[in-house]
Amino acid sequence: MSAPLLFLLAHLVTGAAIASTPDLGKAQGQCRVQENGPAYWVEVQGLKDRRGRLKLELYPANDVDFLADDNILVAAGKAFRRVEVPVPPAGPVELCIRAPAPGVYALSLLHDRDANRRFAVSVDGIGFAGNPRLGWAKPSAATASAPVGNDPAHIRIILNYRRGLLSVGPVEK
Template structure:
């Protein structure tokens, strides 16, 4: 998908809203999630954002996403991506920074989710997903803004870069 941009509203006023549905968030009257992404390791590759809704048992299943936006990694902060949703309700978001844009998950790639849950390598190995209680985003009639902090592999955990350099 190609990225469009529209003027931002709210806390990040003046920053572009990215994604093919940027105007939905700029307008502010339709159900949508505006995802502020922070903590990228670099400005290479692509950023992918997905929305999950419906039964929480399907959240984070790589085949059950509802909306997906993939954009070239913007060269400057902030990164704000608009994810429209079909109706008010509870949703989850995941974000992936494909640092080398090869379409595969590598050790240098980062990830994050709504609610910024702590995740370990063991969670991936055993197929454990973050708790819906922690990752649920309630969307009403307008735009709901959330922040996702990217995490990168450090030992057997995924951590924000600020914690991996200690």
């Protein structure tokens, strides 16, 4: 895999952060059963396997802030939320993440298969709201975003994994 693609995929998940705070945004992002208000119910599709953890993150829907360092976003008072859960052993997989208010937000989903909290292009999977095709550059915030109103919005995110030497895509079944 080429160095630019490796850098891109690492940046997609970690942003520019070297020392991210794993619990940042979790208290604000966690949905509660039967909760009303702006939130995303995310149906996860295309899991490669049932191991590791899933990390869903919400960002402002602009290219400057999308996938930016979580510490910087929170310090600037910008939207950032995170939900992290173990992959369930069976059944449908759904995650819920609260939005700060109705609007449009960008969402990223990581399947951290070895649960080490570090992105490994040869192991882990990634997906975004809107399910943009992944290429040599990070997707734009507009293609990785979804609207949410005063009630939970239901969306589907398809995970992508490394396929071959230079491509990333959904698991072929």
